[in-house]
Amino acid sequence: MSADTRTSTPSPQCADVACSHCGLAVPTGLVEHGASEQFCCAGCRTAYAVIHSCGLDRYYALREKLEDREDRAPAQSTRARYAEFDDPAFAELYCRPAEPGAAPGHGLWSCELFLQCVHCAACVWLVERLPRVCDGVVESRLDLRRGMVRVVWDAERVNLSRIARALDSLGYPPHPARDANDRDLRRREDRRQLVRVGVAGACAGNVMLLGLALYAGLFDVMESAYAALFRWASMGISVVSLAWPGSVFFRSAWAALRTRTMHLDVPIALALGAGGVWGVVNTLRGAGEIYFDSLSVLVFLLLVGRFIQHRQQRRSADSVEMLFSLTPTSALLVDEDPDGGPGYTREVSIQSLCAGQMVEVRAGASVPVDGVVVAGLSQVDQSLLTGESRAVTVETGDRVAAGTVNLASTIRVRVEATGAQTRIGRLMALVQDSLGRRAPIVRLADRIAGWFLAGMLGLAALTLGLWLALDPANPSLAVDHAVALLVVTCPCALGLATPLALTVSIGRAARRGILIKGGGVLQALASPGTMVLDKTGTLTVGRMRVVRTRLDRETRAAVCAIELHSTHPIARAIVEAFASADADEAADVAHTLGGGMEGTVRGRRLVIGSPTFIASRIGGLSDSDARAVADLTSAALTPVLVAEDGRIIGSIGLGDPLRQDSSGAVADLRSRGWNPVLLSGDHETVVAAAATDLGLPRASARGGATPEDKVGAVRDLSSSGATVVMVGDGVNDAAALAAATVGIAVHGGAEASLAAADVYLARPGLSPVLELCEGARRTMRTIRICLAASLCYNVAAASLCVAGLISPLIAAVVMPASSLTVLALCVRSGAFRSGRSS
Amino acid sequence: MSILFLIIPLAFLLAGGAIAAFIYAVRQGQFDDLDTPAHRVVVDDDG
Known part of the structure; x- marks a missing residue:
């Protein structure tokens, strides 16, 4: 996960000099000759200085021993001020008093923060030495797996923003974890489940011991007083196990x-209830069979299965929430100068902004x-909101x-x-609405449960009737x-079977970069349906790239040298495509916003820009040039022209462009x-071109779709009850992701889409989607095999019972044996195994 | 063998005590994080 948050390491590198902080190579330009310490970036320099000045150099020794070299990364300090962490609204949401009597600004407080980039035991050591780095911090405990730290601080000596800056300077940018109330609720639920499993285990073990004594008594003579003692003791423990x-x-x-639905717990509760009540009756009257040992083992095993499943799902959900919490929560508020001066900016939390204020972006x-926009001229990327990959120019008034x-x-x-009034806020409301309306995926086990219950009751009635008819004098034997x-x-x-098979698959999938939030997803994906694919960011890289070039080699280098001076996505794409080892230097570079750039390289004055900009500079385009531009536009490409001495060169x-693996993956999906x-917010022409490249019929591609259109389309498709899977990345897809049977958010997606989706792919491209479908199919196959095995067992056991041949001893051996078979089958399942799934 | 009438209730008391201790440990958060302590013990020096 942390791999996503790391930005690219600096290039070009010099292999001889290693950074004193992170141990990676230092770029040639940054090597300081003669200095004993070398740094690859400013982040590492800061982190090293802080660690060194606090006397925590042992960190490096620990790291040398404990860190996996692959995990090395430069310190990711953001240098943000974290002013919003001191906001009362922030404290209300995320902080809790750590001692009785703590009031805002007074006493001990605690807060849980997600830390980016923690990855090894040395990080644990360093983060937990926070009290030595930041005065006033009382305690700092890191949960390495979740990347979550709990800090306790003295509010009179330090405030949270300083603590956050200290963590940031160490190279671990902090993010507020989650609403503290929500977290407390979850923690209580986790602990309750663990207590249940523990108590059920203790009860089951003790009842089994007593059962063993009783079974031994079957073969030997046992005094009835002792038998009664053992029966009463088993009853006591089992009642605790069943009731708690x-x-x-x-x-x-x-x-x-009550809701007239069927759930697997209905037949389970029936068995537990009937077995328990009749066991108590038999114990009280001192005759007949008791099944207390089987019942308590049953409770224990079922709870273990559920506990494991719950834990695995929580783990996947935590990883997604970590990504979710990376959203910026602060804005730069401009305090306006009444005299018309530029004013000052300060960092505030987004929640505290209100209409009429001015912010700087x-x-x-x-x-x-x-x-x-009240001042400035720029371009904005709206792809997150609209799905359109082209940037839009904005100026005052837009x-x-x-x-x-x-x-x-x-x-x-x-x-x-x-907040909620913005377009994105309204979209999020739509997401919530769609999630609320979504029909839950009916689990296979629950569908079977109804038949199962009917079968159980029918057979029980048959047994009762049969034995009443055979031996009318002894009705209790029939009930037995x-x-x-x-x-x-x-x-x-x-x-x-179901929870175990799902848990094994979800766990293995997580290791392969596919985070699945719930078990129902795998079942829905196991049989094919409609898969709605977003274009930008899903099938494509989501970034501008140079697709066609008509330029000689020398001019390319010159264009690259000029474009190096801009951070615009088009310029960056050009630099990426044309970069060569012997880079030229450009002089007199000038930008024209929304138009282009010009500059002098080796005495040549080049003008690079959009056709309109170039036309205005050289006084109109010739017919052949206009044709070239039209060619590019009709191929759904953004044209950029290069001119020299008043003519276009x-x-x-x-x-x-589509990802390399996209067409193959789409073909593969169809073959399955x-x-x-294809459903995209991008222009019709662009979407149609993409559909042709993918080999999709024109009818199954639609462009120009607004987020609302997407939700509508997904709802239409799923109205017939068919499985609709939505794959997307942006905020514009979020509501559609929530409306679909299964929503899959792809690598690099927006936070909103993570919140709405059931699956998050931590690897780019469509191949994880294929892997997911294949894994889901295999998981369901495992579940079916398990179900078949357990049904066979049940049929065999039921016939023994009808014939009156079963005894508590046989039950105590056969029941766990069937569970163990299922366990073995689940663990052996091939789902999401590397090499076995495509 | 009549000692069983004493031993079994005693065993119940012991088991009850163990369960109470387990619940106390869970509520104290001893089982919340099972991974980090293993790392912490390797690097702890002045803790």
């Missing part, structure tokens, strides 16, 4: 019955609010929306709407056999019976 940890099954069965930052990214230069924006049937055919293996076509559909 086992109560979850009764509650869940009751809830299912620097190049590369995302716009925090909906508003109108509207910008929250969530878009400012690309070129600083602008100031008058706030019109914040009927209860034995209910207990022995209890769908224990069935109840274990070449052209470049940029676009967001999926129906891929």
Whole structure:
């Protein structure tokens, strides 16, 4: 996961000099001759200085021993001020008093923060030495797996923003973890589950010991007083087991019955209830069979299965939330100068902004609010919101929306709407709405449960009737056999099979970069349906790239030298495509925003820019040049022209090309019976071109779709009850992701899409989607095999019961045996194994 | 063998004590993070 958050390491490198902090090679230009310490970047320099001045140099020794060399990365200090961490609203949400009597600004407080870039035991050591780095911090405990630190500080001596800056300077940028209330709730739930498993285990073990004594008594003579003692003792423990940890099954069965739905817990609760009640009756009257040992083992095994599944799902969800918390939470508020001066900026939390205020948005930052540009001229990338990959020029008077990214230069924006009132906020509301309306995926086990229950009850009635007819004088024997049937055919293996198979798959998938939030997803993906694919960022890289070039080699180098002076996406794409070892130096470089650039390289004066810009500079385009531009535009490419001495010497076509593996993956999906559909917010022409490249019929590609259109399309497709899978990355896809049967957010997606999706792919491209479908198919096959095995067992056990041949001893051997078979089958399953899935 | 009438209730008391201790440990958060302590013990010096 942390690999996503690391930016690229600096290039070009000199292999001889290693950075004193991170140990990676130092770029040639940054090597300081004669200095004993060398740094590859400013982040490492800061981190080293802090660590050194606090006397924590042992970190490096530990790291040398403990760190995997592959994990090395430069310190990722953001140098943010974290001023929003001191906001009362922030404290309300994320901080908690750590001692009784702590009030804001007074006493001990605690907060949990996600830390980026923690990866080894040395990080644990360093982060937990925070009290030595930042005065006033009392305690710091790191949970390495989750990357979460709990800090306790004295509010009179230090504030949270200083602590955050200290962590940032060490190279671990902190992010608020989650709403503290929500987290407390989850923690309580986790602990409750663990207690249940523990108590059920203790009960099961003790009842089994007592059962062993009773079974030994079957073969030897046991005095009836001792037999009664053992029976009473087993009853005591089992009642605890059934009433405390086992109560979850009764509650869940009751809830299912009340809503008239079927759940696997109904037959389980029936078996537990019937076995328990009749066992108590038999103990009280001192005759007949008791199944207490089988019942307590049943409760224990089922709870273990559920606990493991719950933990695995929580693990995947935590990883996604870590990504989610990386959203910026602060904005630069401009305090306006009444005399008309430029004013001062200060960092505030986004929540505290209100309409009418002015914020500054620097190049590369995302716009925090909906508003109108009041100063500055820039270009914004709206792809997150609209799915369109081309940047849009904005100037004074134009509207910008929250969530878009400012690309070129600083602008100031008058706030019109914040938070839930922004377009993105309304989209998020749509996401919530869609999630609420989504029909839950009916689990296979629950579908079977109804038939199972009917079968169990029918057979029990049959047994009862049969034995009443055979031996009318002894009705309790008939009840004994009927209860034995209910207990022995209890769908224990069935109840274990699904959670275990799903857990094994979710765990293996997570290791392969596919984070699955819930088990139902795998079931829905196992059989093919319609797969709606977003274009930008999903099928394509989501970035501008040079696709066509008509320029000689020398001019390319010159163009590259000029474009090096800009951070615009088009310029960066050109630099990426044309970069060569012997880079020229450009002089007198000038930018024209929204138009192009010019500069002098080796005495040549080149003008590079859009056709309109070039036309205005050289006084119109010739017919052949206009044709070349039209060619590029019709191929859905953005044209860039290069002019020298008043005439055009070449052209470049940029676009967001399909990933190399996209066509193959789409063909593969179709061969597996999926129906891929292209749905994009990009221009019709661009989408049509992409569909042709992918080999999709024109009818299954649609462009110009707004986020609302996408939701509508997904709802239309799924209205017939078919499986609709949505694959997308942007905020514009989020509501559609939530509306689909299964939403898959792809690598690099927006936070909103992570919140709405059921699956997050930590690897780029479509190949993880294929792997996911294949893994889902294999998982379901494993589950079916397990179900078949456990049904066979149940049929065999049921016939023994009807014939009155079962005894508690046989039940105690056969029941766990069936569960163990299922366990072995699940662990051996081939789902998401490297090399076995495509 | 009548000692069983004493031993079994005693065993119950012991088991009850163990369960109580387990629940106490869970509530104290001893089982919340099972990975990091293993690393911490390797690097702890002045802790």
